[in-house]
Amino acid sequence: MSITAQSVWNNCLEFIKDNIQPQAYKTWFEPIKAVKLTDTSLSIQVPSKFFYEWLEEHYVKILKVSLTKELGETAKLVYIIKMENTYGNKQPFTEKIPSANRGALKSQDVDVPLNNKSPELRNPFVIPGIRNVKIESQLNPNYSFENFLEGDSNRLARSAGLAVANKPGGTSFNPLLIFGGVGLGKTHLAHAIGVDIKDKYPEKTVLYISAEKFTQQYIDAVKKNNRNDFIHFYQIIDVLIIDDVQFLSGKTGTQDVFFHIFNHLHQNGKQVILTSDKAPVDMQDIEQRLLSRFKWGLSAELQNPDFETRVSILKNKLYRDGVEMPDDIIDYVAKNIKSNVRELEGAIISLIAQSSFNKKEITIDLARVIVEKFVKNTKREVSIDYIQKVVSDYFQMDIDTLQSKTRKRHIVQARQLAMFFAKKFTKASLASIGSQIGKRDHATVLHACKTVDNLSSTDKQFRKYVEDISKKLSV
Template identity: 95%
Template sequence: MSVTAQSVWNNCLSFIKDNIQPQAYKTWFEPIVAVKLTDQALSIQVPSKFFYEWLEEHYVKILKVALTKELGEDAKLVYVIKMENTYGNKQPFTEKIPSTNRPAVKSQDVDIPLNNKSPELKNPFIIPGIRNVKIESQLNPNYNFENFLEGDSNRLARNAGIAVANKPGGTSFNPLLIFGGVGLGKTHLAHAIGVDIKDKYPEKTVLYISAEKFTQQYIDSVKKNNRNDFIHFYQIIDVLIIDDVQFFSGKSGTQDVFFHIFNHLHQNGKQVILTSDKAPVDMQDIEQRLLSRFKWGLSAELQTPDFETRVSILKNKLYRDGVEMPEDIIEYVAKNIKTNVRELEGAIISLIAQSSFNRKEITLSLAKDIVEKFVKNTKREVSIDYIQKVVSDYFQMDVSTLQSKTRKRHIVQARQLAMFFAKKYTKASLASIGSQIGKRDHATVLHACKTVDNLSSTDKQFRKYVEDLAKKLSL
């Protein structure tokens, strides 16, 4: 029986099928076509360059074993890449790439029948049945720079956003990663940048999407076997805004596809804007190569607004809603609701609603009632100051002792526990935790967290400290 490219490849597939997950086999090996066998070099056709990169990165070992088994130690693999050029020239083309770590095979004239029909570019945002090629930006025009008030807590991020909006893809802020806790305005600022770009550059394709929706679209594209259409769609975006990018944690397929999309956009001078509830250094289960891309541009933190900024936010909100309110009431609300902008605006809306529905005058007494109920009903966000106080009280020491430079064992352990719980219960970055707990650096906080984890599993008494404090802090 004569050995053909197909028979060799079929034998390789049998071996591969027995050694990987069925879904992975269906996704990454079924679409491959064996096209030519020359001596000990097998040429296989794959659907795209992305496909080839994935195989080389994830399955190169099993491919080498399977091929060596069939063709001997001198076996070589050549990829013939079929790519749909969707940006003008409608004819598909092929590219021959020898597999990495193997000698190149001189490309012969290979007559590979290719489908001349150019596939339609799939837009995940188009509703089926409606023939509409326009990509809607998914931006909310109510989120703009005018109502995103500047303060010490957000000055860097806001100014970087304005610079990006003036020159998308043309600044060193690419990507621009905006990070911070809940309700501090990350989504608002991301939309504001997109809205401003659309105003200044109407011809640019701007797209806002949550990381969760992006992931779902990717999963759907895998199921429908149109992954390449998904990638091509995102590669034509001029300004891509992805909200809550920490959602990619632990999702290796989504991270990989985003890595390729990101590289294409960045290399072509397109702008990428990301938001996250954590700084890149604090993100867990995100591949190192992707984290390094996040750090290429600027990471700007949104912090809790100070009292003056909170007063300005409330005044701006009241002005936009056409409501007048006495200065002492505005200041009372600003003093008592400190955690985030969303809660601040929520409290003022509740106050206006109570006043108008019950036909009551807005008084300081009414404001106290509303704020008290609002703070009680809103899930309390534990602050680093509160954690330090709870830990200090538990170990019967002052907060100043906890923060001191002393190396006494019981004080060091108390300080490490405060850092551990600050990382667990707050959205603050490691650097921010360190600076607030005795002016330490982020490496000290990281070491403290590891020490607490280790001691919890080996020291019974220490484990009791952790359990007692966890109960106190979760009340």
């Protein structure tokens, strides 16, 4: 029987399979292809340079032992890196790299045709030049299920999170999308799931990242011609947590690369957890194929906590900080701050600080002063969706009418007011405002804002519209 590259590699794989974890074998050895056997030199093809770096860092010893068993002491291993060229329709290119000569397999001198003279590590979380391929989870251990108190407002999301933590990738909640307004605990819950998974399954690779940072890493990868390594890095994650996924809105390149990463993870039984400030159905400028995947699993909403939950949150916060406070004061704070958990905890911290620094006893009067100041000074974060709802309700029309192409004067004015307040109350760009309010361009939004300013100074009735809506949005 003739010895081929494939038969040698198959024997190596049998040995390797018996000596490493099944998940590691599936991730790092199944994608490898045997290409060529010349005397005692075996060439294997790997998907990326990051892949090659990882094998050399973690599996060089077992590769040496298995290959030496097959080809003797003079065995050599050559990596062929085959990557799709993502720029234009040129043929895929290859790079041959000998195994590192670190007392392992003997290296073979092969020309490296690519421009990058010193191969960089492609883990986007690692500073270039530092040879450390360990993937840190980026999780905050202070965010746990223990201090994420259950109430009617979050029961579904919390229960789904616990189910995912117990069996990541093994429930129907994949992906798990947690959505809700600002300060309701989306990030806390996402971290808590990740922390719990790391405790239960330490061998799993868990990674938390904001959509904003993910986008920046992708931009850097494209600049450095490392797109394939970027994709491969994310495809080896067992549990991927992406925070504020609505940030991908309008970023078609990032959405495209995330689509491929998502598909790979989902098909391989890996868990994806997403957070967003709105439900999939309300997301603007996200590709339909991506939105449909967001709906594959479970979308769980976090709502404003009810009074009982707010009291529990405050008592838990005080207990963790070792502070005692009378129940009537806790009730007062809980009754008067209803918007979100972040503001609730912020108010109680301000109250404790005032009492401590000014050596004042915590009384209802002090609580009243702090809560009034806090609520007054806490600027509400208003979304474009909310602005459209307030304006539509004010003019007694539905949002579809507001966004329609009609040129009827009262509808046009309502739409212009929505654009004006979106510019005033949000940080969104003119293009983003126009896109979300009837798919208009930035010039239309600019014209709308100028029109509202002009009419406010010349039309008494129109000025009343502006004042009324402004009060509603400032409540």
